[in-house]
Amino acid sequence: MSETPTSATSAVSRRRLLGVAGAGALAVGAAGVGGYAYGHTEDDPGREGQATYPFAGRHQAGIVTPAQDRLHFASFDVTTESRDDLVLLLRAWTAAARAMTSGLPVGEGVATSYDAPPDDTGEALDLDASGLTLTFGFGPSLFERNGKPRFGLGGKQPKALRELPHFPADQLDPARSNGDLCVQACAHDPQVAVHAIRNLSRIGFGTVALRWAQLGFGRTSSTSTSQVTPRNLFGFKDGTANLKSEDRAGIADFVWVGEGDDAGADWLAGGSYLVARRINMQIETWDRTSLREQETLVGRDREQGAPLSGGTEFSEPDFELQGREGPLVAMDSHVRLAHPTQNGGVKMLRRGYNFTDGSNALGRLDAGLFFVAFVRDPDQHYIPMQTRLSGQDGLMEYLQHTGSGLFAVPPGVRTKTGFIGDTLFV
Numbered sequence: 001m002s003e004t005p006t007s008a009t010s011a012v013s014r015r016r017l018l019g020v021a022g023a024g025a026l027a028v029g030a031a032g033v034g035g036y037a038y039g040h041t042e043d044d045p046g047r048e049g050q051a052t053y054p055f056a057g058r059h060q061a062g063i064v065t066p067a068q069d070r071l072h073f074a075s076f077d078v079t080t081e082s083r084d085d086l087v088l089l090l091r092a093w094t095a096a097a098r099a100m101t102s103g104l105p106v107g108e109g110v111a112t113s114y115d116a117p118p119d120d121t122g123e124a125l126d127l128d129a130s131g132l133t134l135t136f137g138f139g140p141s142l143f144e145r146n147g148k149p150r151f152g153l154g155g156k157q158p159k160a161l162r163e164l165p166h167f168p169a170d171q172l173d174p175a176r177s178n179g180d181l182c183v184q185a186c187a188h189d190p191q192v193a194v195h196a197i198r199n200l201s202r203i204g205f206g207t208v209a210l211r212w213a214q215l216g217f218g219r220t221s222s223t224s225t226s227q228v229t230p231r232n233l234f235g236f237k238d239g240t241a242n243l244k245s246e247d248r249a250g251i252a253d254f255v256w257v258g259e260g261d262d263a264g265a266d267w268l269a270g271g272s273y274l275v276a277r278r279i280n281m282q283i284e285t286w287d288r289t290s291l292r293e294q295e296t297l298v299g300r301d302r303e304q305g306a307p308l309s310g311g312t313e314f315s316e317p318d319f320e321l322q323g324r325e326g327p328l329v330a331m332d333s334h335v336r337l338a339h340p341t342q343n344g345g346v347k348m349l350r351r352g353y354n355f356t357d358g359s360n361a362l363g364r365l366d367a368g369l370f371f372v373a374f375v376r377d378p379d380q381h382y383i384p385m386q387t388r389l390s391g392q393d394g395l396m397e398y399l400q401h402t403g404s405g406l407f408a409v410p411p412g413v414r415t416k417t418g419f420i421g422d423t424l425f426v
Ligand SMILES: C=CC1=C(C)c2cc3[nH]c(cc4nc(cc5[nH]c(cc1n2)c(C)c5CCC(=O)O)C(CCC(=O)O)=C4C)c(C)c3C=C
Pocket: 232, 234, 236, 237, 238, 239, 240, 241, 242, 277, 279, 280, 281, 298, 300, 305, 334, 335, 338, 339, 340, 348, 368, 369, 371, 382, 385, 386, 389, 399
């Protein structure tokens, strides 16, 4: 559905661009590809299936951008203690991100010395930008480790940027959790997303080390009303009641960090917080559960995604409506516990993906949902809801949270000389 590029100019492969423009003329050629130049529209999330989304802007791309179908998420640890080296890396990542999101190869592409490795690893050379967005975040450990400030960032750590607390039933694997930096790469084509993380990782050699990574397929949320609601691995429509980019007031209230939200971290204004949770789903047990039980646990019907209180997919659930055995939308159903009316009016922008990572020792699928959400304040807009769900949600019987991370997502790069995180480092 989202695989078809809608922009004729941007459906041009990197190889053709090199052929036409030549390596030395890349910057000129790039301006015509869309997105590489600074012609972005402030706050415009773009259309579903677009082949290029602008990299520069007031906010980073990949948040309100219509969720692409593929994900490669990576978390890195910084291996240097030099602030200058870290800033050099962020500058180099910015240049590479500008190029790759425009459908261009990294650096000089393949047209470098025969005696040296090419700047770009090459597997995306025949592909266009494929709607690639790269969204960067900073973990709490970038600011402080073992009680000591790092990189001169003492005093700049946002108050809400702490490791997420232990939630009931968490079974977190430290090797799949946290990290100093994160990059969310989303694209229509998985090879483009993987190419992006691989090249950023390669550029970072000697400065950062990959800590953990997650591939995702099949978005589990819509972030625009123009998108069809996808399904998760339980077979249910997921994303129906998600916060959508067309809800400008909702996005302003619940996604973007505002000026003055945190006086000690004004650099984060225009940014957001990214919550990542790797949630394993007991697929085999679910597949032996009756449809009645499945729908009761979710609070919606499987076919249409309509609330069990009646109506169609986008009808508002009626939590008061009683059936023969109690409320039609059960007290411990996922939808009731996650609904804004049960959470002090809180709405959330979810942007997760299905995943399968082979099978486990019991011969069961190691599969689930890589939950990603962007929130303005994790203390108000994520932690209370997760506490409620982890403790009371009937679905938890089928879920295991195995990975976790919280990252502050700086605002977008706004100037030609700007770089990711420049509001924090300059
Ligand atoms: C803490 C936040 C949430 C986690 C973690 C989470 C995991 C999770 N969700 C599903 C399946 C569905 N979730 C649905 C709705 C929904 N989920 C959350 C939050 C979390 N989900 C919210 C805020 C909502 C919207 C509630 C509302 O306003 O009605 C749905 C219904 C369809 C929809 O509205 O998106 C499904 C289905 C799974 C399987 C899962 C963990 C693996």
